[in-house]
Amino acid sequence: MLVISVRSDRIDAASAIAFKEDLRSRIEHGPPRVILDLSQVTFLDSSGLGAVVAAKKLVGPGRSFELSGLTGAVEKVFRLTRMDSVFTIHASLPQAFRDAV
Amino acid sequence: MLVISVRSDRIDAASAIAFKEDLRSRIEHGPPRVILDLSQVTFLDSSGLGAVVAAKKLVGPGRSFELSGLTGAVEKVFRLTRMDSVFTIHASLPQAFRDAV
Amino acid sequence: MRYDPRPPAVPPPVLLHLTVQGDAVSVSDGLRRVMALPFWSPMSADFATSAELVLAEVLNNVAEHAYAGTSGEIEVSLERTAAGVAIRVADRGGPMPQNRLPEGAAPDPRDLQEGGFGWHLIRSLARDLTYRRLDGWNLFSFRIDDLPPAKQSH
Amino acid sequence: MRYDPRPPAVPPPVLLHLTVQGDAVSVSDGLRRVMALPFWSPMSADFATSAELVLAEVLNNVAEHAYAGTSGEIEVSLERTAAGVAIRVADRGGPMPQNRLPEGAAPDPRDLQEGGFGWHLIRSLARDLTYRRLDGWNLFSFRIDDLPPAKQSH
Numbered sequence: 386m387l388v389i390s391v392r393s394d395r396i397d398a399a400s401a402i403a404f405k406e407d408l409r410s411r412i413e414h415g416p417p418r419v420i421l422d423l424s425q426v427t428f429l430d431s432s433g434l435g436a437v438v439a440a441k442k443l444v445g446p447g448r449s450f451e452l453s454g455l456t457g458a459v460e461k462v463f464r465l466t467r468m469d470s471v472f473t474i475h476a477s478l479p480q481a482f483r484d485a486v
Numbered sequence: 487m488l489v490i491s492v493r494s495d496r497i498d499a500a501s502a503i504a505f506k507e508d509l510r511s512r513i514e515h516g517p518p519r520v521i522l523d524l525s526q527v528t529f530l531d532s533s534g535l536g537a538v539v540a541a542k543k544l545v546g547p548g549r550s551f552e553l554s555g556l557t558g559a560v561e562k563v564f565r566l567t568r569m570d571s572v573f574t575i576h577a578s579l580p581q582a583f584r585d586a587v
Numbered sequence: 588m589r590y591d592p593r594p595p596a597v598p599p600p601v602l603l604h605l606t607v608q609g610d611a612v613s614v615s616d617g618l619r620r621v622m623a624l625p626f627w628s629p630m631s632a633d634f635a636t637s638a639e640l641v642l643a644e645v646l647n648n649v650a651e652h653a654y655a656g657t658s659g660e661i662e663v664s665l666e667r668t669a670a671g672v673a674i675r676v677a678d679r680g681g682p683m684p685q686n687r688l689p690e691g692a693a694p695d696p697r698d699l700q701e702g703g704f705g706w707h708l709i710r711s712l713a714r715d716l717t718y719r720r721l722d723g724w725n726l727f728s729f730r731i732d733d734l735p736p737a738k739q740s741h
Numbered sequence: 742m743r744y745d746p747r748p749p750a751v752p753p754p755v756l757l758h759l760t761v762q763g764d765a766v767s768v769s770d771g772l773r774r775v776m777a778l779p780f781w782s783p784m785s786a787d788f789a790t791s792a793e794l795v796l797a798e799v800l801n802n803v804a805e806h807a808y809a810g811t812s813g814e815i816e817v818s819l820e821r822t823a824a825g826v827a828i829r830v831a832d833r834g835g836p837m838p839q840n841r842l843p844e845g846a847a848p849d850p851r852d853l854q855e856g857g858f859g860w861h862l863i864r865s866l867a868r869d870l871t872y873r874r875l876d877g878w879n880l881f882s883f884r885i886d887d888l889p890p891a892k893q894s895h
């Protein structure tokens with residue numbers, strides 16, 4: 386399992402492309418289960434959402450791509466676009482993995 | 487007869503008090519007929535109107551206080567307040583007086 | 588001057604904001620400056636005159652009454668519309684008497700009153716006038732159209 | 742912190758204006774700066790987040806579509822209201838397709854589309870949306886209330 390913690394507080398139109406490229410390189414040859422830890426992200430717009438969706442597609446159906454620690458602002462975007470219905474979303478990282486990051 | 491030509495392009499709240507004092511000193515012991523030439527005044531607000539009304543009152547009923555050369559913006563204020571009904575207003579100064587100013 | 592059918596390279600702005608100190612001299616200088624901006628260029632001179640008059644009356648009332656004996660800033664935001672201009676004016680002075688706009692009844696011209704014409708002029712030239720008090724601010728909004736409205740009844 | 746019953750000496754502003762360059766980095770920096778201003782202090786953090794999201798979607802659409810391949814400024818004017826905020830956004834880029842606002846139909850989440858959510862988010866959080874073209878400008882206006890509106894039908 387791979388946990389990717391996003392360090393940036395914003396994933397928006399200015400950073401989405403670089404963020405997507407960065408995710409791609411980390412995900413491409415990764416383990417069957419990937420968790421994206423968004424607990425430090427306080428702002429995400431539709432471009433940022435697009436980058437997260439792109440990562441899910443890259444992981445593909447044979448592996449699992451999950452989200453963790455959505456702040457209020459990020460949760461709102463997933464809810465309004467109903468993207469919360471196609472992602473597995475954890476309130477926070479399991480204790481074991483939190484220590485590992 | 488006294489013709490007073492206003493040199494300033496604005497009679498507004500910033501200048502109305504000084505304008506009123508200036509008029510007072512020139513009008514107080516003047517001849518029986520006073521014409522205020524407003525042809526260079528491109529802006530007059532309600533404070534400026536008040537100063538012109540004050541001058542009319544100072545001249546009093548025994549003498550005549552008339553206006554001349556109202557620009558569009560000044561004419562509009564006199565019309566909207568119906569003050570054009572209590573002033574004698576000339577389109578322009580009679581030729582003889584225009585030369586004198 | 589020849590007629591040039593090309594539109595200007597930079598169209599005049601549609602949104603404008605200014606901050607004016609709440610005293611008669613600053614208001615006068617501020618209006619002189621703002622009326623010289625390209626913002627007004629698509630409108631008739633007659634219209635710009637009406638807009639300047641309404642602005643002068645609103646701002647001078649703020650300076651004289653809301654900021655009476657004190658000082659403070661006045662914020663003005665202008666938006667060009669298809670019909671004319673929409674204006675917002677905000678100050679941190681005292682509230683309007685009875686928390687509402689003066690009726691603006693015109694004094695009888697034969698009384699030769701020297702004051703009391705301000706709100707009559709504003710109501711004659713502006714429409715959709717609103718006033719509200721918010722967090723210590725007075726906020727006025729109104730529109731001025733290139734065709735002046737009939738005087739509002741109240 | 743103790744509760745201080747006195748109102749602050751200077752109440753937060755009710756009118757705000759900013760000019761942002763029409764590219765994604767300038768929009769991001771501009772929003773970060775504007776969201777830090779005392780303008781938002783009377784409102785809930787949840788509300789400010791909604792406002793920032795709507796602003797980001799509108800401004801980034803302008804940068805990406807209206808100013809596609811060119812550059813230019815975006816003017817933003819904000820007015821605090823009792824219910825929330827009223828916003829105007831103006832740019833000199835190309836006009837909206839068909840000269841009107843996108844319907845903002847939500848893409849099906851199962852399609853895993855990476856784009857096309859912008860106007861859906863805007864319409865979900867803002868109300869009284871208007872668009873008009875004036876003298877080479879695009880002018881958008883909308884309100885965001887502290888209670889989010891039901892999604893508009895169109």
Ligand SMILES: Nc1ncnc2c1ncn2[C@@H]1O[C@H](COP(=O)(O)OP(=O)(O)O)[C@@H](O)[C@H]1O
Pocket residue numbers: 648649652653681682683684689691702703704705706707
């Ligand atoms: N911005 C304001 N703040 C507080 N009071 C005001 C304001 N504007 C007008 N008023 C009140 O309304 C009255 C009428 O205003 P106006 O018609 O402009 O006449 P004037 O200012 O000459 O008295 C004022 O005398 C004042 O009491």
Ligand SMILES: Nc1ncnc2c1ncn2[C@@H]1O[C@H](COP(=O)(O)OP(=O)(O)O)[C@@H](O)[C@H]1O
Pocket residue numbers: 802803806807835836837838843845856857858859860861
């Ligand atoms: N400000 C704008 N100027 C011109 N076209 C726009 C603007 N905003 C949106 N559009 C058009 O509307 C479409 C939908 O916008 P949006 O919902 O934000 O999705 P996206 O931008 O991801 O395509 C855009 O693809 C574009 O064609």
